[in-house]
Amino acid sequence: MPLTRRHRRKRSTRIVVTLLSGLLPVVLGSVILYMQAERTLQQSAGETAEQALRQFDLMLDNTAEAARMLLPLAGKNCEEVKLALREQVTRRPFVRSTNLVWDNNLYCSSLFGEFKEVVNAGNYHDGRLWLMNGNPVTPDTALLIYRLSNGRGGALTTLDGYHLSNILRLIGRQTLLMLQVGENWLSADGNVHKGSLPVLPVAQSVLESQRYGFKVSAGFPKGEIWRYMAAEYPPLFSLLLFFGVVSGAIGHFIQQRSTSPSHEMLRALEAGEFIPYFQPVVYGDSKRWSGAEVLMRWNHPKEGLVRPDLFIPFAEHSGLIVPMTRSLMQQTAVLLGPQSATFNKPFHVGINIAASHCHDLELVKDCRDFLAAFEPGSVELVLELTERELIEPNDITLELFEQLRALGVKIAIDDFGTGHSSLGYLRTFKVDFLKIDQSFIAMIGIDALSRHILDSIIELSAKLDLGIVAEGVETQAQVDYLTAHKVSFLQGYLFGKPMPAADFIRALNDR
Numbered sequence: 001m002p003l004t005r006r007h008r009r010k011r012s013t014r015i016v017v018t019l020l021s022g023l024l025p026v027v028l029g030s031v032i033l034y035m036q037a038e039r040t041l042q043q044s045a046g047e048t049a050e051q052a053l054r055q056f057d058l059m060l061d062n063t064a065e066a067a068r069m070l071l072p073l074a075g076k077n078c079e080e081v082k083l084a085l086r087e088q089v090t091r092r093p094f095v096r097s098t099n100l101v102w103d104n105n106l107y108c109s110s111l112f113g114e115f116k117e118v119v120n121a122g123n124y125h126d127g128r129l130w131l132m133n134g135n136p137v138t139p140d141t142a143l144l145i146y147r148l149s150n151g152r153g154g155a156l157t158t159l160d161g162y163h164l165s166n167i168l169r170l171i172g173r174q175t176l177l178m179l180q181v182g183e184n185w186l187s188a189d190g191n192v193h194k195g196s197l198p199v200l201p202v203a204q205s206v207l208e209s210q211r212y213g214f215k216v217s218a219g220f221p222k223g224e225i226w227r228y229m230a231a232e233y234p235p236l237f238s239l240l241l242f243f244g245v246v247s248g249a250i251g252h253f254i255q256q257r258s259t260s261p262s263h264e265m266l267r268a269l270e271a272g273e274f275i276p277y278f279q280p281v282v283y284g285d286s287k288r289w290s291g292a293e294v295l296m297r298w299n300h301p302k303e304g305l306v307r308p309d310l311f312i313p314f315a316e317h318s319g320l321i322v323p324m325t326r327s328l329m330q331q332t333a334v335l336l337g338p339q340s341a342t343f344n345k346p347f348h349v350g351i352n353i354a355a356s357h358c359h360d361l362e363l364v365k366d367c368r369d370f371l372a373a374f375e376p377g378s379v380e381l382v383l384e385l386t387e388r389e390l391i392e393p394n395d396i397t398l399e400l401f402e403q404l405r406a407l408g409v410k411i412a413i414d415d416f417g418t419g420h421s422s423l424g425y426l427r428t429f430k431v432d433f434l435k436i437d438q439s440f441i442a443m444i445g446i447d448a449l450s451r452h453i454l455d456s457i458i459e460l461s462a463k464l465d466l467g468i469v470a471e472g473v474e475t476q477a478q479v480d481y482l483t484a485h486k487v488s489f490l491q492g493y494l495f496g497k498p499m500p501a502a503d504f505i506r507a508l509n510d511r
């Protein structure tokens with residue numbers, strides 16, 4: 001079958017659908033990559049914070065150990081213990097200085113020996129840790145002091161901020177990393193700031209030391225997710241782009257397919273592939289040919305001869321039925337016009353007309369052109385309108401039928417009995433013939449109800465003075481029945497199948 005039924009979309013809709021189907025995988029993929037990047041950064045920040053925390057804990061363990069060793073010496077004469085203080089500084093990698101305290105007075109220092117400075121426990125977070133921005137010896141270098149006290153004695157050991165900021169810099173090379181002790185925090189540049197930690201815009205992770213109560217915060221600056229994606233995902237983006245193009249192309253192709261029935265039919269129309277076949281119609285009494293019904297065939301280059309019920313619905317849907325019918329009428333006029341001298345006058349030529357052909361007065365011109373090809377009075381043009389698609393009576397259709405009547409064109413209701421035309425309808429359009437649907441003819445001698453309907457139609461047409469055509473006559477029994485009931489015209493395989501013009505004209509001339 002050359003066609004399947006689909007709707008033709010507008011060009012703008014097709015472009016939008018193509019773009020959307022192309023964008024969908026790209027957008028969806030980007031969202032997934034974005035979420036993946038965010039998760040990766042979150043994980044990385046968490047790991048960095050954990051690593052830094054472990055490192056700081058280790059350094060403080062070392063510093064605290066020095067204080068623990070020295071605490072028993074608190075209260076002793078500074079001269080006696082200052083070597084012990086210096087030994088701790090030398091032996092422990094991160095300890096910068098050690099000090100002893102008695103009664104809140106720093107009285108002995110590894111750096112200066114005897115010394116005098118008041119110690120304020122309130123400076124220390126939890127009484128234990130103080131992050132300060134340098135001391136008189138090194139005013140610009142951060143310092144973390146660990147305080148251990150027992151009764152009146154105490155030991156202070158200090159950790160050089162240089163080691164701390166080194167960790168912040170080295171571990172968090174791609175990450176922003178900060179250390180907070182109490183109310184102060186240290187940044188990777190080695191500066192101590194007052195106040196709470198700044199909020200990091202991307203993937204912030206804050207961990208607190210269980211042993212010493214300091215906090216480590218890791219995270220990334222604004223825009224890091226996009227930077228990360230741009231740095232890490234170019235191959236995946238190329239893949240997404242590829243999928244986008246493929247999906248867009250598929251979208252385009254599917255739509256192209258969906259619009260192709262009408263494209264294909266337009267092509268066929270221009271190529272003259274829609275041709276007329278002719279099926280004879282005979283008089284009920286004499287069985288002589290009274291004329292023919294013109295039936296459309298699609299002479300498809302690949303599919304061969306295509307039946308009309310496979311493409312007429314598309315033609316009606318796409319609006320191509322009007323030019324197709326016009327072409328059929330023109331071909332019929334060219335083929336039969338020269339034969340008109342030999343016709344049994346008047347020769348009936350039935351043309352099937354779609355309801356959409358009756359929306360304007362163009363049909364009048366088509367009929368006039370058709371009739372002009374025949375000898376005057378030799379032909380009777382009958383327009384067959386199916387009862388399944390009734391024409392709405394309005395100013396235009398009434399005017400149309402008025403003008404057709406003036407031209408001498410006759411009107412037949414096709415497939416009569418399958419639709420629901422009323423008596424009023426038959427009168428409004430001044431119908432001339434009823435073509436009884438084949439289903440009723442096929443039931444002659446088989447189904448009593450169908451026969452009953454058939455009888456009513458025959459009776460009705462007699463009362464309304466309408467000509468009647470029985471379609472689909474295949475058996476002698478049907479002919480006998482229809483002849484007995486005075487049906488005016490018969491059409492069916494028994495008298496002749498639809499045939500190409502050449503065969504029809506030959507048969508016509510043989511008679």
Ligand code: C2E
Pocket residue numbers: 279294295296297307308309312321325328352353354384386414415438471472473474491492493494498
């Ligand atoms: P239709 O107008 O009712 O045409 C009669 C159909 O019955 C034709 O089928 C014809 O071949 C078939 N037929 C005739 N005698 C017999 C018979 O004894 N036994 C059986 N079983 N069938 C018989 P076809 O040519 O396939 O056309 C089918 C339908 O397509 C037509 O039904 C008509 O509705 C539509 N059609 C055909 N040509 C045109 C056209 O040019 N324009 C429009 N709008 N519709 C058309």
Ligand code: CA
Pocket residue numbers: 293352384414
């Ligand atoms: Ca017909």
Ligand code: CA
Pocket residue numbers: 414415435437438471
């Ligand atoms: Ca019919």
